[in-house]
Structure formats: structure tokens, C-alpha cells
Amino acid sequence: MRKREKVLAADGRRFPGKTYVDCLLKPVFHDQRDFLFRAMFQVHRAHVVMLCDQGLLSEAEAGEILQGVEKLAGSDPSEFQYDPRYEDLFFMVEGRLKESIGEELAGNMHIARSRNDMGVAMYRLVLRDHLLLLLQHLQDLREALLEVAEEHRETVMPAYTHTQPAQPTTLAHYLLAVHDLVERDTRRLWSAYQTVNRSPLGAAALTTTGFDICRDSVKESLGFDDIVENSYDAIAGADYLLETATSVLMLMTDVGRWVQDMLQFCTREFRAVEVADPYVQISSIMPQKRNPVSVEHSRSLASSAAADAQAAITMVHNTPFGDIVDTEDDLQPHLYRAIDKSIRVLKLMTAVICTIDIDKEHLAKRARLGYITITELADVLVREKNLSFRIAHQIAAQVAQRAHRAGLELDHVPPQMLAEAALEVTNQAITFSEEKLAQIADPRHFIDVRRCPGSPHPTEVKRMLDNRILRLQEDREHWIRAKDRIRNARNRLKTRMNRLISVSKG
Template identity: 65%
Template sequence: MTIREEWLKKDGSSFPGKTYVECLLKPVFNDQRDYLFHAMFQVHRAHVLMLCEKEILPAEDAKKILQAVETIACCDYQQLEYDPRYEDLFFMMEARLTEEIGKELAGNMHIARSRNDMGVAMYRIVLRDRLLDLIDKVLTLREILLKVSSEHLETVMPAYTHTQPAQPTTLGHYLMAVHDVLERDSRRLLSAFQNVNQSPLGAAAITTTGFDICRDQVKESLGFTSMVENSYDAIAGADYLLETATVIIVLMTNLGRWIQDFLLFCTREFAAVRIADPYVQISSIMPQKRNPVSVEHSRSLASSAIADAQAVCTMIHNTPFGDIVDTEDDLQPHLYQSIDKCVRVLNLMSAVISTIEVNRNHLLQRAREGYITITELADAMVREKGISFRTAHQIASRVAKTAIQEGKELDDISPGMIDRVARDVIGYDLAFTAEELKRVCDPFTFIEIRKCPGGPSPVEARRMLDEREKRIRENRQDWQDIQRKLEAARTDLNRRVQELIEGR
């Protein structure tokens, strides 16, 4: 027996072969069942109602079809299993409808519709709901970040550049910066949602239909805010998937950066924050350890979410500009899994940030070390002693080197040390008093006088916080309005279906 004969004996001589079933059809069926079942029946309802109202379907036929649709929609879809008689979930459900109402009526349900526009509509319905859930979780984390920021507008800490202590700031200032990045992520997610929430229905296979349908009515019935007007674009355009994937990549990349900070902050050596007990795990052999597993898994999940989203971009790359439903069958689960992982990361970090204990005294002490207020010493030379900034920078640099050599911190140096350095550089004393020097070297002073827009001064930080709290209330209201509109569309669609079925 040849290898060809062996394979055909094992797989069968007609479509679908056993290997094709196990490697493709069965996994795709399971994904469609788990993700698309309810969206499919929403599309059925809206389309049949439109055909009836446009008098393409007689009302009595539409009533029978919708009765069957409602009966099958109530089945326990999780119990559905792949059946080789049907290529996918779509054809299995069509067969169920045929059993209920006969071939003619079941077939007429698909007048002026294709698997192409129906498939894209289902994907968009599922994706928009997941995006809204993701936006909700981002809003929640933003609200938490602002709340914790408000508690730490005067919690002094070092800010870092190049991983080195740079200048004093506050924990509130830092967390607000994290929030602001997340706020931009919110806007990107909302933009993706708006581009996802567009109806392709009525495009049919790719060139619309000769029937006098109303695309707007179906759009409104399903809660879409607009329509993908060009029917070729409705079927071929996959940028709504790419936009969602890239927004996820940006979101999780942004989160990953400060999650890495938090892993550093909670080390014993750094000792800036303490993760609450519910989110740490004790070592199996070293009882003294408090492993920050919640933060570690968040970092890992963020990377995994990025990988799934990148898979989406890679799968669409070089896909012909036409119907890609077959590609999307394999692609969609990557997107859903990516969003699910994002939600897990956001939930975990919301719990962690809400419950952290901050070692304020230790952070303040770190802000007094490493000469990180010396920028202010240089600024004071310019403001109060009338020398150029570059010269002041040179003097301050030499002061720091001298202090390091003598094993002193900046608040240990004397006016005499500064005068000795100044004489070497400019030929005369700067004559700082001990009181002036103490003020200049104090991290509280450093922060307090930085009142420029966006600075860490508690007064300026409070102003920024108030504005952000106002914006997030507006963002939350917008999200709630979107949810209400979608729910209203679902309720209205179901009401109209019941009215037709009951003859009201």
C-alpha cells in the first residue's frame, strides 16, 4: 500500500477528511459555539424583521422563522458538539431550523444575506462587547490610581532616569503619570470600539443585493452606531481587527513598564511598598519570603496578551483584500484571548494598587540620598547669585564629586565646601548661608517650588488631580451611555420579535 493509499484509508476519500476535521473543523466549531452563538441569533432576528417590514418575507413566514429562531436560541449551546455532517456552527443551526420549519422557510431566512456579511457582523458584535468590558476595567484602574494618588501628593520619593535616582518627586505625581498614559489608552480603546461598532450587514457576499433591503434598519436593530457603507469594504476591510490588536499591544506595553517598577518597589532592598497579603505567596521552602506573585503574573499575562494581539496582525498581513472569514475563524480566538488576558491584568493590578502599603519614611530618606536635589542647588546659584546656568552646573557637579569623596550626603555639606569649589571655578565665594543651603537641599522644598504646569508641587498636583477626576467621571458616564444604548437596542429588538410572533 502506498503512503497515499494509507493516508486516504485513514482519513477517508471525501471531504472532510479526518485530519482536516481534527485539526480545523472541530476546533473552529468549538470557538464559534463558545464565542459567536448569541451574536448569530441576534443577527437572525434583525435580518428577518427587516425582510418582513420591507415585505420581502410575508409576515406569517417571518413569524414562523422567528418562532424557530427563538426555540433554537434557548438551547444549551455549550452542549453542542461538532458533527461531520455540517461544516460549521452556521450550517448546523440552519439544519436545526430546517427541522423546525422546513427547507423553504429556513432557506428564505437568508434572502439578501451571505455568510460573509453575517460573519463579519457576528465578529463585530462579540468584539464590541469585549472592548466595552476592557474599557470598563481600564476606567476602574484609572479611578483607583487617582484615588491612591490623592493620598500621596506629599509622599516624597526619588524619580528615576536611566534607572538612577534623578530628582525628588512624589508618589502621587508618579501614579498620576501612570494614570495619564492609561487615559490615552482609554481614548485609543474607545476609538477602536467606535470603528468596530459599524454594521457590515447588507453587503451580502461583497456587492450587496438586488433585493430592496434597508441596511439602516438592521444597523439600528443591532445597536451599531454607523454602517460600513462600501460593501466591498464591509467584507474586505479588516482594519477594525488590526486597530483593536494594536491598541491592546500599546495598552499592555504601557502597563508592563510600570508593573516592572512595582516589582522593583516591593523588593526587600528597595522596600518602597508592601503588597497586601492576599496577593503574595509564601515560598514552599523559605518561610520568610513574600513572593509578589500577583505582580509577577500580571507582567507575564501582559506579555502573553501582546503575543496574541501580534498574532492577529501577522495573520492579516498579506491576506488578500477580500473575504477573509476563513482566516478570521482562526484569528478571532487570539483577539478574544488577548482581551481576556488584558482584563485579568487590569483586575489584578487594581487589587494590588488599592491595597498597597507605602513606606513613606523610607522613600523620604531615599530622596535625601544620592545628591538628587543638586539641580536645585545649581538653580539657586543662577537665581540668587547671578551666575550662568552652565557655570552653576559645573560648580554643582564638582560639589557632588567632592561630597562623594568625603563620604557625605548633600545635606551634610557646608557653605565652606561650596565656596572652595566656587573659588576654583569662578574665583570668588558664593556665600550661601547654612540656612539657605539647608533649604536648597531639602527635597520638600525642591518639590514645593516646582509649581509649573505638570510639576510635582502639591498645589499643582491637586489641580491636575481635580481635572482628571472630572474627566474620568465624564468617561465613565460616556461608557454607561454606550452600554444603555446597546441594551436598549437588544431590548427593542427582542420586543419587536415577540410582537411579531404573538401577532400584536
């Protein structure tokens, strides 16, 4: 038998062919069931109540429809299995509703509505819940970073540029920098949430409807902040997906960078950080190993989340500006997976950061190595010897080179070595006392003289910490208001729906 005959024998000559079912319809159905089931019934409720309020359905009709809707909504989603008689979950629910309340009533539920605006509404409802959960865990991570930073305002450590020891800073200063990066990610996600939390309902297929509907009442019933005003935009505009994906992509890219730092800090060579026992694993053969696999998994999950977010962006790229499957069922799971993986990363790293053990003494010793305070030598030469900075920089560089050749760290450089370096650069034997050179080489002195806004000085770090703690509290209050708005809208809709059901029962 030729390949063509084999395909026809397996798939038949009518829709849907077995291959089409196995590769598309069944997987899409399962995704709809697993992700959109609850959101679908929320849309049904809000739409039926609006039709009743607008006089398009009587209270008795609306109540009877809602009884059927509630009966189906109470089902276990796993009971819904793919059936080739129905193209998707939407038509299966409508079919079961017809069996329950009759074809006419079930059909009237679809007045002034399309799968187009309904589908986008469901995606937005599910996506906003994912975003709120992600934002909650971001706030937890920020709290952990701020708490540990508060404990380590005096913990001196080396900072790195180009992977090389650069200058002394404090662990608090470093963790505040991570926090501020995460805080900006938080703001980007809030912006995405505001774009997502807008109602497309009432757009119908894409040109609205000839029925006298109220888009604002549906918006309020579902807890949306606004409507997508232009009905074409409501159906075609996929930027709510792009903004979400981009925000998640940036978040996980940002997180991956400092997670990589954390892995380096955990190495025996660095000995800066020890991950707590609940988050390490041992080797199957090397009993001495304490592998920080929680941090490693966080790094790989962050990459996987970024890849899922990038997949969503790529799927929208170069697509027509209209209703297309590219932005619908095939794309949505990528975003849900990206957010779910991001949440796993945030939860893991929050736990790790809250429980890490810091070797303060070892960090302080490392902050004295590699001549990383020598910028202060150049600065002091400018302030106290009236040299230009570039000349002072050359002298300091000469001192570093001579000390390296002599096998000395900066805190052991004798005054004569500085005098020789200055003589070579300026023809003047400029130097300081041993006590002065020791002070210049001290990492704590290096930090103490840096009191500019944003510096690692403990007082300035404390000011920044207090400011960030207040901002975090404001962000948590904003999150609570967003959750309350959705919950209150759901409760109002439930009350209205129950009244209509009671009317229909007589």
C-alpha cells in the same frame, strides 16, 4: 504500507478528510460555538425583522421563522457538537432550523445575506462587548490610581531616569503619570470601539443585493452606531481588527512598564511598597518570603496579551484585500484571549493598588540620597548669583563629586566645599550659608519651588487630580450611554420579534 496509502486510508477520498476535520473544522466549530453563538442569533433576529419590514417576508412567515430561531437560541451551546455533515456552526443552525420549520422558510431567512457579511457582523458584535468590558476595568484601574494619588500628594519619593535616582517627586505625581498614560490607552480603545461598532450587514457577499433591503434598520436593531458604507470595505476591511489589536498591544505594553516598577518598589532593597497579604504567596522552603506573585503574574499576563494582539496583527499583514479566512475564525480567538488576559491584569492591579501599604518615611529618606536635589543648587546659583546655567551646572557637578569622595550626602555639604568647587570653575569663592544649603538639599523644598503646570507641587497635583476625576466621570457616563444604546436596541428588537411571533401563532 506507504505513507500515501496510510493517509488515504485514514482520511478517505471525500471531503472532509479526518485530518482536515481534526486540524481545522472541529477546532473552528468549537471556537464559533463558544464565542459567536449568541451573536449569531442576534443577527438572525434583526435580519428576519428587516425582511418582514421590507415586505420580503410576510408577518406570518417572519413570526414562524423567529419561533424556530428562538427555540434554537434557547439551547445550551454545549449541545452543539461538530458533525461532518455541516461545514460549520452556521450550516448546522440552518440545518436544525430546516428540521424545525421546514426547508422553504429556513432557506428564506438567508434572503439578501451571505456568510460574509453575517460573519463580520458577529465578530463585531462579540468584539464590541469585549471592548466595553475592558474599558470598564480600565476605568476601575484609573479610579484606584486617582484615589491612592489623592492620599499621597505629600509623600515624597525619588524619581528615576536611566534606572538611577534623578530628582525628588511625590508618589501622587508618579501615579498621576501612570493614570494619564492609562487614560490615553482608554481613548485609543474608545476609538477602536467606534471603528468596531459599525454594521457590515447588507453587504452580502461583497456587492450588496438586488433585494430591496434596509441596512439602517438592521444597524439600529443591533445597536451599531453606523454602517460600513462601501460593501466591499464591509467585507474586506480588517482595520477594525487591527485597531483593536493595536490598542490592546499598546495598553499591555504601557501597563507592563509600570508593573515592572511596582515589582522593583516591592523589593527589600527599595522597601517602598508592601503588597497586601491577599495578593502575596510564601515560599515552600523560606518562611520569611512574601512574594508579590500577583504583580509578577500581571507582568507575564500583560506580555501574553500583547503577544496574542501581535499575532492578530501579523495574521492580517500581507493578506489579500477581500474575504479570507486569515481575518476570520483563526484570528478572532487571539483577540478575545488578548482582551481576556488584559482584563485579568487590570483587575489584579486594581486590587493591588487599592490595598498597597506605602512606607512614607523610608521613601522620604531615599529622596535625600544620591544628591538628587542638586539641580536646585544649580538653579539657585543662577537665580541668586547671576551665573549662567552651564557654569552653575559645572559647580554643582563639582560639589557632587567632592561630596561623594568625602562620603557626604548633599544635606551635610559644608559651605567651604561649595566655595572650593566654585573657585575651581570660576576663580570665585561663591558660597551660601549652612541654613541655605540645608534648604537647597531638602526634597520638600525642591518640590515646593516647582509650581509649573504639571509639577509635583501638591497644589498643582490637586488641580490635576480634580481634572482627572471629572474626566473619569465623563468617561463612565460615555460607557453607560454605549451600554444603554445596545440594551435599548436589543429590547426594541425583542418587542418587535415577539409581536411577529404572536401574529404567526394566530
